[in-house]
Amino acid sequence: MHKLIMLAVAGTLVLAGGLAWAQKTRLNPLRPTPVTQSVSPAQRPRPFTTISTMTASPTTIQFTANDPGSTVAGNSTATVKYSLTGGEFGTWTLSVYANSTTFTGCSTVPATAVSVECSSATANSGTLSSASCSATSYTSLPTTAPGLQVASGSEGFGSSSYTVVLNYELLDSWEYIANTCPLTITYTVNAP
Numbered sequence: 001m002h003k004l005i006m007l008a009v010a011g012t013l014v015l016a017g018g019l020a021w022a023q024k025t026r027l028n029p030l031r032p033t034p035v036t037q038s039v040s041p042a043q044r045p046r047p048f049t050t051i052s053t054m055t056a057s058p059t060t061i062q063f064t065a066n067d068p069g070s071t072v073a074g075n076s077t078a079t080v081k082y083s084l085t086g087g088e089f090g091t092w093t094l095s096v097y098a099n100s101t102t103f104t105g106c107s108t109v110p111a112t113a114v115s116v117e118c119s120s121a122t123a124n125s126g127t128l129s130s131a132s133c134s135a136t137s138y139t140s141l142p143t144t145a146p147g148l149q150v151a152s153g154s155e156g157f158g159s160s161s162y163t164v165v166l167n168y169e170l171l172d173s174w175e176y177i178a179n180t181c182p183l184t185i186t187y188t189v190n191a192p
Helices: 002-022
Strands: 050-057 071-073 078-088 091-098 106-110 114-127 148-154 157-171 185-190
Touching (some): 050 185, 078 185, 091 157, 114 148
Antiparallel strands (some): 071 157, 091 148, 114 157
């Protein structure tokens, strides 16, 4: 719709110019006039963004469930770091989800018993880059992609790096059998 309006305006301008030109005395042979089309910054294609050097540490966060029926904090925060290159002022998002519905080897412990919150999001470098937390209170982990958006920001210009710090907790229950069971979590950066 927006392009059609622009073409209609361009067509009207050419027609009006043609009528005015037809009224002038011709001394020179007809020459084609180059037409330039203006593109607004919103319509200008952006370069592709490259996501690099993504790390999440520590690789394991433990929950020591010693008082069933209460909330148990993870033994560490999770720090996710990554760099974006080539984007121009686009918006990025960081999402997280569990790769299965239950802990491996502990089918009575659902992945949704784990909640996550973003405690800080920082743009470490990059002109006009920004970062902020989206999940500012504990929210249950989804078990499917694209997951829960925990942070977002602006890509800035050129190369930018970001650090997002997340807290995890487990809502313990008397129904959960004590055992050592892993749950794999995926972090996804979306920077179109």
